[in-house]
Amino acid sequence: MNNERGNTLITVMLVSLIFTVLGLSILASSIGSVKRTETRESDLDVTYDSIKVLETMTADLSGKLSSLPLDYYMDFENNKVKGSYNTDMRNLLSSLLSDTKKNSGSSFECINIIDVSSGSPAAVDPSSSCGRQLERDTIYTLDTDKDFTRVLDFVLVTKNPAETEGKVSRTVKKRIILSPLPSFLKYAVGSEADEEDSGLFLNGSPNIAGNTYANRLAIDEDAHYIYRNGEEKTVSTPKPSLMGDIYSSTSHLLPVVSESKNFYRGQAPPLKHDSQFFNIDFEKTMNQRIAALQRDAKLDVRMPDDAEKLKDIISLGIKKLAGTSYQINPEGYVKKIENAESQTSLTSEDVIPLAEGYVIDSRDEKIEIKTDTNVNGDLVIMSTQFPIDMDSTIIVNGDLYIMSYKDITLSKNIYVTGKTVILNYGEKIALGGDLISAESISAESYKNASLSIKGNIMTGTSLTLLPNETSIIFNEDIITGEHFTINGNETDGSIEDDSVAFDSVVYTGGKASISNANIVGAKDANGNEQQIILMAKDDLLITRIDEFNKYSSVDEDGEPYLPKKFDKNITPLKGFFYTEKEATLYGVGSLFYIHGGVFAKQKLTINAVRGVTESIDDLPKLQEGKLSRFVVKYDQEVLLKRIETLPIMEQLQIFSDELLVY
Structure with a gap:
């Protein structure tokens, strides 16, 4: 009897111990879960606050850049930047950093600005080693004695908010590019005009991989196309895909962008404000280039x-x-x-x-x-x-x-x-x-x-280029008093093999027209592929590019809905195309893949379908999930090149690049 009682007591005590341990484990788990939740919340809070600080720094810098008038710092006679520019730029960045620390620096371990424009990274505040260099970071090789462009990293390291909330430390890095180039080079696609029946018109389903600028935006689910006899028709398509942000200086776009149904797969782009849109004075700029070429010649x-x-x-x-x-x-x-x-x-x-x-x-x-x-x-x-x-x-x-x-x-x-x-x-x-x-x-x-022209070209009237199953190469700039025309051979019926290679800025006083030809980048003295930057005073027409051709694989492979990198079936048009007036482009029979951008000051109209077009009488029925026949992939490298013959704006403008949190 006593043994039975003893066994019962031991059993009760063992069960009690087990439940006690389980209870303590559950309690510890609950406390840990709460602590992890608090840590996660703290992590999100400090990261969000850090990003806000860097965004504020960017906005403050934008306001300060007007104190660096670029005309004042340009030594036109020697074609270089005055030495005082570097000094004044550093003083401006020091002031920006000081103001930021004063307003919010106590909340963080450190804040710094790192100049990665050329050579080794240079900190504005050398006493602070804020942020570490990542293997993927790029150090550029800009000639800062001749170039206004600067590449900066804004770096912030967070401070642990409270020991009870766990260890929370993040480095937030935002890269920005300060560029003197015209604003249209910041965008993959755009139009500046703000009048009725002007702006950006997206008919059908083009794909824009990059940022877009518009003060007026119209979207139509039907793509327009034209028969050779001039008859205009339409075909139903999915909506356009904009794989970037859309910028505007007005509020007109809000009703369009707020409706996700206006965009491919319901993916509406973020709408952002660009108060620093600086366009070119075309007449003044072209005359400056004419004068420079006259002096050289x-x-x-x-x-x-x-x-x-x-x-x-x-x-x-x-x-x-x-x-x-x-x-x-x-x-x-x-x-x-x-x-x-x-x-x-x-x-x-x-x-x-x-x-x-x-x-x-x-x-x-x-x-x-x-x-x-x-x-x-x-x-x-x-x-x-x-x-x-x-x-x-x-x-x-x-x-x-x-x-x-x-x-x-x-x-x-x-x-x-x-x-x-x-x-x-x-x-x-x-x-x-x-x-x-x-x-x-x-x-x-x-x-x-083989035809190559390594010097500048200037004609008082028009320039016409006619490649026939070959390539014509230009390595310097071109000025035409009237029209600029490229016509390939449209009768051979094979894959497009008529091409013109450019390392050029082209100013044309009339219309610009490109048909049945590939536009590729010529190699510079260092073997790097360059591009054309074409600026036309009158309308721009690009047509019959890779007509009725198709990608090696027409099926999408996820965002940003681009063709495969080494698709041998298509050669991207390498360059930026700008007109002071209107441009109408068709990716219906044609297969457009622009690596650069296209911009019309008054009106830009893009028409596009998705999938395979065998002929203009046999347009694709199934388009969802297929690659667009009009693709623009923005080329950011243009902002980092010293292109002497491009117009320089009155002040630097900001291009926001990558944001890293690690």
């Missing part, structure tokens, strides 16, 4: 106006440069034209030099000319059987025709008071100097032929 500096066109100014300048000394060079290779043969161009027009012209023809031997050539009349340079190498300045008071069957190398500046026609039938044409023509310039290049 040793022509009189004169600006076109209503009374005097650019072509007249160029013609008079060339005649003054030549003086009365028109002479045939002593090598004896320049001969009078007799019974000139007609040459047929891609435009199906006969090219026949006028009477009283001259010819340099390598029919019998290789020609090398080192003496300047001044010709009073038309001049034909034709490499019929052997190469031609002219290491001399060429001045033509008339029209110039360059026709190649063998290599032609023209190393120095070429001045023409009339028109310039380049026909590249075979081998290589290489122009090493500037090409300045009072009248039009046209350049045609055919299969297995």
Whole structure:
């Protein structure tokens, strides 16, 4: 009996102990859970507060930048930035950092600004080692003696709020780019106008991978397209996908952006305010570039106006440069034209030099000319059987025709008071100097032929480029008094193999038109791929790009809905395209993939479907989940390049880059 009682007591005590342990465990778990919740809440709170501080710093910096007028700091004569700019920039950042610490610094372990523009990171406050360098951080190689651009990291390390809330420490880093470039280069797509029937019109389902700017926005579920006979039709599509933020300086966009049904898969972009939109003064900027090119080419500096066109100014300048000394060079290779043969161009027009012209023809031997050539009349340079190498300045008071069957190398500046026609039938044409023509310039290049122009180009009227199963390469800037046209061969019916490669800024005083051709980046001296920045005073038209082509895989692979990186079926249009007026673009039959951006000051209209278009009569029925036929992928690298021939704004503007919390 006593043993039974003892066993019962032990059992009761054991059960009590078990329940006590379980209770204590549950209590400890509850306390730990509460503590973890408090720690998590503290973590969220301090992270949110930290981000707010950095956003406030960015806004404060925006207000201070007006104290650095860029015209004041530019040494135009030596084409560099004055030394006082670096000093004043550092003082401005020190003031910003001091104000931030004063207002909120006690809440954090440290705050600093790190300049990563060039070489080793430089802290504005060297006494603080706030933030650690991450392996993925990029240190840039900007030439800070010549470039206004700066790349800054705002770094903040949080302070543990209270020991009872657990250990909470976060580093928040925000990277910003200070750029002197025009605001349109900050956006993948945009339009500045704020009037009725202007702004940005997205018809159908384009995909924009980057930020968008608009003061008016209209969205239509139908994409518009045009038959070759001019008849306009529509096709139903999904809505547009905007894989970035949308910025505006007005409140007009709120009703559109607040409705998720207006966007692909219901993904409405965040709407943000841009109070610092600075656009270009096109007329002023183009005249500055004309003057700079005139100075470089040793022509009189004169600006076109209503009374005097650019072509007249160029013609008079060339005649003054030549003086009365028109002479045939002593090598004896320049001969009078007799019974000139007609040459047929891609435009199906006969090219026949006028009477009283001259010819340099390598029919019998290789020609090398080192003496300047001044010709009073038309001049034909034709490499019929052997190469031609002219290491001399060429001045033509008339029209110039360059026709190649063998290599032609023209190393120095070429001045023409009339028109310039380049026909590249075979081998290589290489122009090493500037090409300045009072009248039009046209350049045609055919299969297995190479045409490159390494100098600047200026024409008083129009420039027409006609690549045919080949590439034409430009490595400097282009100015046209009137129109700029690129037309590839639309009759070959194969994958697009007509291309023009640019490392250029193009100013055109009229319309800009690109059709049936790839626009790619030329390689610079360091082998880096560059791009075109095309600015047109009149309308912009880009059409029949990769017509009826398709991606190697048309199915989406998640956001941001871009084609595969190395898709061999499509070549991105590499560049930024801007017009002072209107641009209408079609990704219905065409397959657009712009790596850069497109912007229209008055009105930008984009039409697009998704999926495969076999012909204009066979548009895709199933479009959801398919890649758009009009894609823009923003290229941020443009903000970090020193492009001397782009307009410089009155003050720096801010581009917010990545935000890291770790």
